[in-house]
Amino acid sequence: MNTLAEYGFTDRIRGLFLLSFPSAISSAESPTELPAIEPARAVRADRGRVLLMTHHGPLHVETDGSVVTGDWVALARNNDDGASPPVVVGILPRYATLQRKRAHDPLSEAQVLGANLDLVGVVVPIDRPLSANRLERTLVAAWDSGAVPIIILTKADLSSRFDEVVAQTIERARGVEVFTTSAEAGDGLDALHERIGAGNTLALIGPSGAGKSTLINALAETDVQDTGQVRAGDGKGRHTTTARELIPLGSGSVLMDTPGVRGFALWDAEDGLEAVFGDIEELFPHCRFNDCAHNAEPGCAVQAAMDGGALEERRWLSYQKMQRELASLHRRQSVVEQRRHGKSFHRVAKEAAKAKDYRNRFAEG
Ligand SMILES: Nc1nc2c(ncn2[C@@H]2O[C@H](COP(=O)(O)OP(=O)(O)OP(=O)(O)O)[C@@H](O)[C@H]2O)c(=O)[nH]1
Ligand SMILES: [Mg+2]
Ligand SMILES: [Zn+2]
The missing domain is CATH 3.40.50.300 (P-loop containing nucleotide triphosphate hydrolases)
Structure with a gap:
């Protein structure tokens, strides 16, 4: 077994590589020459310094910090003169x-x-x-x-x-x-x-x-x-x-x-929330009012489930807390997004004004 196969280089990964970096596969399998581009996996990533496993053994490379542990990457060994270091030229789309x-x-x-x-x-x-x-x-x-x-x-x-x-x-x-x-x-x-x-x-x-x-x-x-x-x-x-x-x-x-983590602040985890609390979300359509806040509204299916003992109050509170957390994350994300957008809008407007000014001067002259 070669080293990369020990790190999970299966036929499936090989197939994914073929889709994204066809030349990485064909050149990696040439028995005679060292490949121009080859598949590798990030074994460990410390900010910009990444330890990769390749078909030819482990290798340290410097990256811009975008490679994370577990990534499959396309590696270019630019060794015409043996002086230039190998570089990561692409990251395989992450499936998880x-x-x-x-x-x-x-x-x-x-x-x-x-x-x-x-x-x-x-x-x-x-x-x-x-x-x-x-x-x-x-x-x-x-x-x-x-x-x-x-x-x-x-x-x-x-x-x-x-x-x-x-x-x-x-x-x-x-x-x-x-x-x-x-x-x-x-x-x-x-x-x-x-x-x-x-x-x-x-x-x-x-x-x-x-x-x-x-x-x-x-x-x-x-x-x-x-x-x-x-x-x-x-x-x-x-x-x-x-x-x-x-x-x-x-x-x-x-x-x-992985290092032990104390807390796990959620990131865009709506799907995960549904997987763990799907039974709660299934109750919502059964509330009498479409816009039920599930507090004390009459005919609330959530309250009924808690009263009947089918839903533990702790779980309901835990679910609500994570919902609030995601809602606040999305609010902040949209503020950041607006600011970015606002900035680029400002820049475009300034450039347009400059161009107009130039045109006007040209017309006057
Ligand atoms: N009795 C017993 N002790 C265990 C067992 N597994 C781990 N320990 C002990 O628990 C302690 C912590 O184990 P680690 O494996 O270092 O824990 P970790 O989750 O890697 O911790 P971090 O690296 O700090 O995140 C060590 O003293 C282990 O010997 C077990 O199955 N039985
Ligand atoms: Mg540990
Ligand atoms: Zn309700």
Whole structure:
């Protein structure tokens, strides 16, 4: 198996490459000459510096920062004289993108955490109380990426309330598959291997100290990723992993380790919201009034579902909070958009005025 195949270069990816960069494929497969353009995958991206895997082994390149971990890129080796460094000349359109809103960003821009993922594993440590809100929020983002989410409970060996937590999680998961693992005892790894299959990319996301890197080491049967002790008091991690990075499993499947994140501010996640809270959204047409605000209106299907015990109030509040968050994101986006538009309009108007002035002077002269 060649190195790029270990990083998920399947027939499907090859096909996608053929569509976007035909010459990358034909030249990469010439046995004699080093290709002019070849496919590569971003294993790790630190702002402008990217570690790529190619058919010819790993390679560091400088980029403009647009390449993210998991990207498939077209690489040009301009080695006429051997002096010019290789450059990324194109990025394959991403078929799945895990993203969140950058924290404290007035421009409201998205931070892309990873690209071309097939599965997103939401990692939940079993030894800490389950936060239903956090799980739902992370599932919304995971669904919205375009990949298939799964939930991975870790540290099964540490919990005496194992069955209870698993049952609670399955209830919250709303159809998302739940896997229980103990990297320590080696439990649940085979089932996870089987679910990952061959040629797929699974990103693990979850809080610091959840056991993401430990699980990756156990699955890959190496100690590639550093792991760190959690704090004695509250079991929180120490942010051991600091970069998003791909780790091959040997089967052509790839794991993406990520630094633990505290919160997941949503980015354009309407589809994800629908996937996780579809049952709530299905209630709306049943309200008596079309413009029901679902507060205290008579004939409100949402209130009725809560009164009847079919809908948990916590879930309704959690849904509303995320809706408000997205609405405020869209308001800010449209302000930024208007400003941009306004600026360019201003510029056009100024240029038009200048041109008119010139014409007038010409006419006078
Ligand atoms: N008992 C037990 N401990 C585990 C298990 N998995 C992880 N741990 C411990 O949990 C701690 C944190 O694990 P990490 O793998 O570093 O956690 P992480 O999610 O990668 O954390 P960050 O990199 O900070 O985001 C380490 O001390 C691990 O040894 C497990 O299955 N059982
Ligand atoms: Mg880690
Ligand atoms: Zn209503």
